[in-house]
Amino acid sequence: MNESIRLGRIAGIRVGLNLSVLVIVAIVVIGLAFGQLPAAFRGYSPAEYVLAGVLAAVAFLASLLAHELAHAIVARRNGLEVEGITLWLLGGVARLRGEPRSPGADFRIAFIGPLTSVLLGLVFALLAELVARATGSRLATGVLAYLALVNLVLAVFNLIPAAPLDGGRVLRAALWRWWGDRHRAAISATRAGRVFGFVLIVLGAVQIFAGFGFNGLWLALIGWFLVSAASAEEQQTAVQSALGGVRVADVMTPQPVAAHPDDTVAGFIDRVVLSHRFSTYPLLDEAGRLSGLVTLNRIRAVPAERRADTTLREIACPPQEVPRGRPEQPIIELMAEMTGCTDGRAVVVTPDERVIGLVTPSDISRTLQLGELAGGPGLHRGADTVTLPQRRH
Template structure:
């Protein structure tokens, strides 16, 4: 889930809003201003109800953000990276790079979110009591009481033992500690999440046929999200185990075809694009250093009339934005760094910083398709803290091979499941 509106950084972590947040804000404001508040506190003006509803909606979003920031802070303390935090239609997402290295760390990262929501619920309840004690308008104390209840309900819902909810992470940590097998524990938690999702979908349909349309719709929507996320998480766990121990050098396309930054788009099309089945073109400057990455998608976005005057450097992904690796790096670790890259490619450098290969969508797809054909030794099935971090979020890479003739296709299942923590509220 990508951010559409940046809110800056909290503790060095990028924070943003997805445009779908507008939907939940509108629903909250309308429901509170023209439903809950007028019924509970009659006799006030419409403007008062709308103002209280807007403040409640904003404080609710702030509560969701605090929940996710807590996950991010504890995750960073345990050595995990955090790509960012995004608030969206069904709650918040803290996108973590990698996975905890022990059941204890897993438990702390998962548990701190609901704990934060409970603490916020207590604080809002305290504010509601204080406001009531000073004889402030009942609407104000009612607003804070509502936020107290919502935060406690958010904590309770997230503690349901079903991945990808926080309770699913807690279940995973418990089973990991008991079985000493993180992959088995993660699969069990994901399957519990899928079952819980189907239950919510069934309850949603029951509510729909019973006349509770909006409530049934939300239950079904959350259930569908949980089913998809849990299924993706199980797939990712299995893929991660399969890719454990594979290095970048085993996967990369060697000796990529390169271009010069000052070459025009039209020149590249005539020289390579129409003659070679390639989709990625690294740029090398006069000093032989990597100077950017041009993909077929970037070439196609240049208007035909501008191709003769547009330089490749003008459309390239800059070097600082392209993930890099060395041949001996673990593939799973590189995939994490590629998760936030819109072009979905990485370059491989030698110890002197010279370009020696690419990791492309087709390279990743091919290794996933053929990993079960490899001998299991010397790669052992990961257990416990030996498990390497999982692949990144996003779809399974596919498409033309950037380092050679087109080949391969989508990986089994069609997606590489998301690695970030996703909490539905």
């Protein structure tokens, strides 16, 4: 989930919002200010109800952020890189690079989120009690009690043993510890997540036909998200298993066609693009240093009338945003970084930063296909012991 608004950094972790989070804010504010609060606590002005609803929505988003920050901080302490946190329509996402190296680390990273929500629920419950005794404000007490309940519900829901929920991660860690096979444990957790998602979709449909339209639609939406996320995670797990033990050097396309950053788009199309079947071109300066990376999509995006006056440097993905891999590096590690402006591409460099190859989605797909031919039906079981055939160039 991409961020639309960057909020800054907390504990060194980038935090942002996706615009879809406004839907959560609207639901909380409208539901409280014009529904629950006036019905439960009469005698306040409309402005007070709206203010209470807005404060509750902000506190709820802060609770979601605390939940995800807990995941991110524990993940970082267990050796994973944290790309950032984004709050969106269905909650929050902590984007982690890599995978936990042990069942214990997997459990700690997963369980800390619900534990944080439980602690927040208890804090809000305590504050509700203190405010009730100190001020007697029924409205303030009601809002704090609502936040306590929401955090406890969030914790319980996230502990359901179905990936990609935190409970699914806990289940994966437990099965990983029990079976000693992370791949098998991950597949089981994702399949549980898909089943649970379908159950929510069915329950949502029943509620819609029963006349609870909005609640049913919301439940079905959550179910659809869980099914989609679990299916994607299962596919990713299968790919990671198949590529276990495969090095970047086994996958990369060597000796890529490079360009100079000051070449014009028109000249580069005439000299190179029309005569080569590549879709990715690193830009190298006079010293052979990486100055950026252009893809066929970026070249095609330049209007025809501007190509003669536009340089490749102007349209390239900047060098600091281009993923770099080493020939001896596991391809799985590099794949975790192949995001952003490079359209899923990465360059392969030597220790002195000389570009010697490229890794593209096509290279990875071809490696998977070769692995299936070499390993047969059993490739995805114990894939870290499969030796792929050497590529001939």
